[in-house]
Amino acid sequence: MVSALGLGSLFPAASSRWHEGLLLVHIVDNVRPYHHCPQSSRDFVCSASLRAAIFRSNLSAFCGGAGGFEVGLLSKWMIQFWNCSDFVSRSNKHGKSTAPLLSSRVISKVRHASSLDFGFEEEDKGEGEVEAEAEGGREDEGAHAELQQLLKLLPKRFRKELEKHPDLQFLVEIVMDLGRRPFARFPSGDWPISDELITASDLHNAVSWVGEFTDDNRTGINRTLHRISAIHNREGCIIGLTCRVGRAISGSAEMVRDLVSGGGSLLLMGPPGVGKTTAIREIARMLANEYDQRVVIVDTSNEIGGDGDIPHPGIGRARRMQVANVEMQHKVMIEAVENHMPQTIVVDEIGTELEALAAVTIAQRGVQLVATAHGMTVENLIKNPSLEMLVGGIQSVTLGDEEARRRGVQKSVLERKGPSTFTTAVEMISRTEWRSYNSLEATVDALLAGRPALFEVRKINDKGELVIANKSIPIDTEPTPGSTPQSFKIFDQASDFDRYKGEEGLLREEGDESMNPQKPWEQGDAPLLVYTFQANTMAQMVRALRAILGFESLGATSLLSEIQRKGEEIGPIIQMQNKRPTFQDEIDALEEVRLAIETIVIPKGQPVELLPRSSEVISLQSKMIQSYQLTSEKSGIEPHMRLRILPLDVQDQWKTVIISMVDQPQGKLDIDGETYNNGSAKNVMDSGTSVSRLPILPD
Numbered sequence: 257m258v259s260a261l262g263l264g265s266l267f268p269a270a271s272s273r274w275h276e277g278l279l280l281v282h283i284v285d286n287v288r289p290y291h292h293c294p295q296s297s298r299d300f301v302c303s304a305s306l307r308a309a310i311f312r313s314n315l316s317a318f319c320g321g322a323g324g325f326e327v328g329l330l331s332k333w334m335i336q337f338w339n340c341s342d343f344v345s346r347s348n349k350h351g352k353s354t355a356p357l358l359s360s361r362v363i364s365k366v367r368h369a370s371s372l373d374f375g376f377e378e379e380d381k382g383e384g385e386v387e388a389e390a391e392g393g394r395e396d397e398g399a400h401a402e403l404q405q406l407l408k409l410l411p412k413r414f415r416k417e418l419e420k421h422p423d424l425q426f427l428v429e430i431v432m433d434l435g436r437r438p439f440a441r442f443p444s445g446d447w448p449i450s451d452e453l454i455t456a457s458d459l460h461n462a463v464s465w466v467g468e469f470t471d472d473n474r475t476g477i478n479r480t481l482h483r484i485s486a487i488h489n490r491e492g493c494i495i496g497l498t499c500r501v502g503r504a505i506s507g508s509a510e511m512v513r514d515l516v517s518g519g520g521s522l523l524l525m526g527p528p529g530v531g532k533t534t535a536i537r538e539i540a541r542m543l544a545n546e547y548d549q550r551v552v553i554v555d556t557s558n559e560i561g562g563d564g565d566i567p568h569p570g571i572g573r574a575r576r577m578q579v580a581n582v583e584m585q586h587k588v589m590i591e592a593v594e595n596h597m598p599q600t601i602v603v604d605e606i607g608t609e610l611e612a613l614a615a616v617t618i619a620q621r622g623v624q625l626v627a628t629a630h631g632m633t634v635e636n637l638i639k640n641p642s643l644e645m646l647v648g649g650i651q652s653v654t655l656g657d658e659e660a661r662r663r664g665v666q667k668s669v670l671e672r673k674g675p676s677t678f679t680t681a682v683e684m685i686s687r688t689e690w691r692s693y694n695s696l697e698a699t700v701d702a703l704l705a706g707r708p709a710l711f712e713v714r715k716i717n718d719k720g721e722l723v724i725a726n727k728s729i730p731i732d733t734e735p736t737p738g739s740t741p742q743s744f745k746i747f748d749q750a751s752d753f754d755r756y757k758g759e760e761g762l763l764r765e766e767g768d769e770s771m772n773p774q775k776p777w778e779q780g781d782a783p784l785l786v787y788t789f790q791a792n793t794m795a796q797m798v799r800a801l802r803a804i805l806g807f808e809s810l811g812a813t814s815l816l817s818e819i820q821r822k823g824e825e826i827g828p829i830i831q832m833q834n835k836r837p838t839f840q841d842e843i844d845a846l847e848e849v850r851l852a853i854e855t856i857v858i859p860k861g862q863p864v865e866l867l868p869r870s871s872e873v874i875s876l877q878s879k880m881i882q883s884y885q886l887t888s889e890k891s892g893i894e895p896h897m898r899l900r901i902l903p904l905d906v907q908d909q910w911k912t913v914i915i916s917m918v919d920q921p922q923g924k925l926d927i928d929g930e931t932y933n934n935g936s937a938k939n940v941m942d943s944g945t946s947v948s949r950l951p952i953l954p955d
């Protein structure tokens with residue numbers, strides 16, 4: 257036993273003094289000073305020279321008393337000072353007070369820290385080895401060594417079994433629940449480690465290896481990326497542990513390098529465990545090391561930069577700010593911008609309104625933000641009242657009658673309120689497949705308007721190359737039960753179409769002798785449905801027409817003509833079902849006419865090409881068009897026969913044609929399926945009924 261006052265003689269570079277009843281210790285070595293505030297009873301890692309001195313002294317622990325307080329030094333590698341609250345008073349069997357013991361909380365903390373620094377098993381190492389290891393730091397430790405740190409939490413009798421598992425290197429989590437069998441989670445599924453049950457002492461032992469649990473019930477293992485989450489009973493005792501393996505995976509940010517390297521803000525979403533934290537850690541490293549960005553990580557659970565005060569090498573040169581408790585995350589986010597001049601802020605799990613607000617503030621200050629958020633899809637964000645501000649906020653707008661009619665929507669619509677905090681949103685479908693919405697604002701606008709949103713499917717192929725395919729999400733992302741989701745696919749390049757066919761299994765293997773020289777769609781077994789309505793509802797139709805409008809507002813040709821254009825390149829793209837139209841088909845076809853006329857033809861004065869229909873349905877549509885006192889042209893042959901509704905000004909052009917035909921004796925004109933010769937055209941002109949009628953909207 258050595259008294260506290262003996263510290264100075266034991267470590268010449270150290271001095272200590274009592275201050276207001278608490279021990280205050282300053283240790284200065286030849287490398288850098290360490291200051292320690294005992295009130296917080298925080299531990300710190302000794303410098304290499306101090307560790308060597310402790311090692312020389314061959315002390316694993318000492319306790320000394322002075323002035324009624326205790327000071328302790330445990331293990332050879334960790335120096336630790338405590339105040340009285342860290343001790344548990346004891347009494348002997350006669351009821352007399354005896355020397356107090358360190359509380360189990362402190363013991364576990366010291367054990368955790370010291371074991372990680374060098375490990376209890378390394379007690380026999382010589383001074384030279386200690387120095388060398390201290391110099392080398394933990395950066396040289398491989399993933400295997402880090403994994404071993406986590407495996408220590410598992411009782412030995414179980415550990416041996418798990419270590420034999422062939423996929424150990426891919427281990428994701430170890431789960432230990434009191435009174436149950438322990439199991440290991442692998443990407444392939446759960447694997448029971450043993451039939452033996454977990455006891456209270458197993459859990460106690462595991463907890464003694466880790467740091468203190470914070471108010472989010474999480475903790476870590478010093479200088480590793482592992483995350484340990486606890487389940488408590490109602491009395492606050494730990495009855496379950498989920499021990500997640502944390503890894504720095506270099507290359508895991510390649511999927512979005514182009515999206516973040518230019519300074520764009522990125523929001524990652526996805527189901528638990530898909531790899532969001534791993535991805536933003538690597539993005540932080542990439543931006544800091546490869547793009548020389550000043551990156552600050554706001555690390556709420558120490559999951560990105562690892563547990564302990566010295567961050568894990570996995571974050572590269574990025575700096576890390578710890579967060580005292582989860583409620584403080586938003587404050588630390590703002591503090592990061594205000595105090596540390598970052599160019600990029602990285603933050604995991606934006607989940608509350610305050611955090612979202614902090615993210616908005618960061619974006620407004622022109623700082624790049626890379627974050628993850630609760631939710632799996634952009635739609636989840638839009639529907640989350642706490643997080644919707646990340647996409648600019650959503651507001652309900654009441655349109656005037658005229659505007660509502662012009663847009664072809666109800667009077668009350670949802671719109672994006674302001675600019676989005678993030679440039680791009682990425683939905684992580686799996687570790688190897690991500691969907692990027694490169695313009696989050698356009699995505700949100702499209703979804704609110706019921707239009708399909710374009711996205712890129714990003715995958716890493718077997719050669720490690722990034723493969724990007726353009727796609728769009730279905731208009732109806734929440735299909736009604738029993739209905740198949742709609743498909744809506746536009747391919748910008750023939751290669752995209754080929755890729756699509758490959759993915760969908762529509763391409764046959766090259767060299768397949770049995771392959772018919774016909775194109776797949778000509779064989780009738782591989783129709784590419786460009787635009788299908790599985791649920792024949794008015795809502796679907798409205799959405800489809802909005803999509804058409806949306807395409808036009810982008811300055812492109814109408815959706816249908818776009819589809820046609822693609823169709824010319826890739827073959828017939830809409831496969832009509834070879835059967836008599838049902839009553840529902842007829843209703844849908846007429847509804848299509850009504851909406852086309854009321855939302856495009858009349859308000860915008862533009863022609864609309866309708867979907868191909870059977871001849872029976874087309875004649876019904878033609879009659880309805882006439883009831884609006886408009887005309888149409890027919891084109892194509894079944895199954896591609898379709899009508900084109902002409903707006904008034906086009907009819908005025910017809911009028912000009914008719915007038916000019918009056919002077920052409922052999923002239924003929926086809927309107928609504930009727931052929932007019934020069935004489936009848938003149939009659940039409942005379943009667944003034946065919947081209948100068950005003951549209952009347954039905955009630």
Ligand SMILES: Nc1ncnc2c1ncn2[C@@H]1O[C@H](COP(=O)(O)OP(=O)(O)OP(=O)(O)O)[C@@H](O)[C@H]1O
Nearest residue numbers: 428501502503505508528529530531532533534687
């Ligand atoms: N690209 C990858 N290759 C191999 N393993 C990975 C990869 N990405 C993540 N992992 C592993 O998957 C597990 C879960 O990863 P991570 O903690 O990053 O997921 P998460 O999406 O942040 O989870 P949560 O939402 O629960 O916080 C970890 O064990 C991690 O090491």
